[in-house]
Amino acid sequence: MILWQLFISYLQIGFFGFGGGYAMLSLIQNEVVVRHQWMSNAEFADIVAVSQITPGPIAINSATYVGYTVGEQQGGVWFGILGSLVATFAVCLPALTLMILVTRFFLKLKHNRYVEGTMLGMRPVVIGMIAAAALLLIFPHTTDPADANFIDGWSWVLFAGVFIGSLRKVNPILLILLSAAAGVAIYYPW
Template sequence: MLLLQLFLSYLKIGFFGFGGGYAMLSLIQNEVVVRHAWMTNAQFADIVAVSQITPGPIAINSATYVGYTVGAQMGPAYGVAGSLVATFAVCLPSLTLMILVARFFLRLKNNRLVEGAMRGMRPVVIGMIAAAALLLIFPHSDAPGDRNFIDAWSWLLFGGVLAGSWRKVNPILMIVLSAAAGIAIYYPY
């Protein structure tokens, strides 16, 4: 039953998650943390962090990780099954739509209705990305021990990385320096 719920949740995320992985984060958070309470906001934030640093799309990486975590609640053998179910479910809508749309896209590419629909979805995608960021910064959960992971050091690191981005500092260097700062600041905790 849990694997079916996992499949249906990620199928819904796959169908309605327009705009890529970051836009899907608010949908994933709503299903995983709010609706089913499979994990806390802090655990979800960890999943987002791990999904960002591993190769591949964030939605697929997070689906694999969440699926494994949820499946493992049923027993160690179900972790892999959960990751396969969630990953397949989040990919299925895109695969299906691409097979159906690919045939007609070249003919419809310059259609006014299609162009209007694409133009109309852009602000929604920006809003969904902003909603995901706000959910990670200001979690609204009543779970005990589920607190905001943002503190003064986090804002200081964010400001440093933002300044480094404006000054065109190498992103790999910023990641390494941020990791070193995180270890120096948070290791005793």
């Protein structure tokens, strides 16, 4: 039953998540945290963080991690692996199907004014979905007091440091390593 719910949820995310992985985050958060309550907002934020630093698209990475976590909670490691495969396949299936269909016709229609207008009209929507995902991570919709304040003062300090570092063109790998070291130093229960 849980595998079917994972498949349907990620199939919906795959169909309606236009604009790439960051635009899909609000849809994923709604399905995983709010609707099905498979994990807390803090756990979801951790999965988003890990999905960002691992190679590959964030939507596929998060689908793999969420599928594994939900499956493992239901039936152990092997069920977790199966859950990750189901969620990853489901989120990729709509894009794969649409790309096969669209590529057949896009070259003929790419200069069509309706197609161009549709693509231009989708840009503000994508920006809005990315902003919604950021706001959902900063201001979570939760009734659990432990989840409501998972972003603390140190999180803002780390964010400001990385933001300033990125403006000054510091190597992103160095910023990731320094952030990881700071996170361990601040949050590890010594």
